[in-house]
Amino acid sequence: MSGRRPLVAGNWKMHGNRASSSALLSTLRSGVGAKAQAEIAVCPPYLYIPLAAETLKGSAIVWGGQNLDVHSSGAYTGEIAGAMLRDHGCTYVIVGHSERRALYGENDVLVAEKYAAAQAAGLIPILCVGETLTERESSQTENVVARQLDTVIEKNGIASFTKAVVAYEPVWAIGTGKTATPEQAQAVHAFIRAKLGKLDRNISGGVRILYGGSVKGSNAKELFSQPDIDGGLIGGASLQAEEFLTIIRAAD
Ligand code: PEP
Numbered sequence: 001m002s003g004r005r006p007l008v009a010g011n012w013k014m015h016g017n018r019a020s021s022s023a024l025l026s027t028l029r030s031g032v033g034a035k036a037q038a039e040i041a042v043c044p045p046y047l048y049i050p051l052a053a054e055t056l057k058g059s060a061i062v063w064g065g066q067n068l069d070v071h072s073s074g075a076y077t078g079e080i081a082g083a084m085l086r087d088h089g090c091t092y093v094i095v096g097h098s099e100r101r102a103l104y105g106e107n108d109v110l111v112a113e114k115y116a117a118a119q120a121a122g123l124i125p126i127l128c129v130g131e132t133l134t135e136r137e138s139s140q141t142e143n144v145v146a147r148q149l150d151t152v153i154e155k156n157g158i159a160s161f162t163k164a165v166v167a168y169e170p171v172w173a174i175g176t177g178k179t180a181t182p183e184q185a186q187a188v189h190a191f192i193r194a195k196l197g198k199l200d201r202n203i204s205g206g207v208r209i210l211y212g213g214s215v216k217g218s219n220a221k222e223l224f225s226q227p228d229i230d231g232g233l234i235g236g237a238s239l240q241a242e243e244f245l246t247i248i249r250a251a252d
Pocket of ligand 1: 174177234235
């Protein structure tokens with residue numbers, strides 16, 4: 001046993017409305033009960049974070065944001081600061097999700113800055129890394145993941161990983177129904193841990209590395225049983241209460 005507490009985090013993306021979010025949160029709250037072996041988090045759209053705080057307070061489920069701005073406050077129309085997320089009780093915030101990298105032009109440097117801003121606000125960043133299909137097919141997976149990690153390490157130092165979570169999310173597996181095989185995922189997770197381990201063995205042994213990419217109730221157990229997979233970052237399946245609860249049980 002690694003001693004690392006598994007984490008299952010749901011990324012709701014830009015889905016739902018007030019009624020569906022409220023129903024999902026209530027069902028999760030009662031489905032999980034007061035205690036869970038794995039840590040459980042949900043990351044709703046910003047506007048439904050207060051609803052999550054209200055519904056989940058005192059439960060075994062914590063909540064987080066899907067993004068934040070690099071600045072702590074100021075004239076940045078339309079942005080949300082880490083301190084605002086903390087103010088609403090967020091524990092986590094996702095940074096560097098591949099949708100933000102691909103659709104909103106977030107590069108490695110900006111991701112490293114957002115990671116820093118998250119920690120400065122007292123949030124735990126869930127740092128997403130992962131390769132595209134073209135990169136995998138040209139044997140660039142390790143180079144890409146190493147580059148994405150290096151930019152964060154250069155700016156924030158290896159010690160920052162005591163208060164961070166890494167999520168390996170192969171871009172070709174996100175929302176596509178194509179899951180990395182447990183062996184493919186484990187190989188990259190082991191690479192990430194070994195890479196961090198070259199800088200600090202204790203820190204790399206303690207950092208949780210989640211897998212994300214079309215995780216479902218039916219494949220979660222096999223993925224989570226790999227030695228370097230410490231849970232999952234779940235997109236589509238986190239919007240279906242029963243499916244998400246099955247994934248949570250697989251991590252327990
Ligand atoms: C995600 O968006 O982080 C994700 C893993 O999505 P999905 O589970 O839908 O592939």
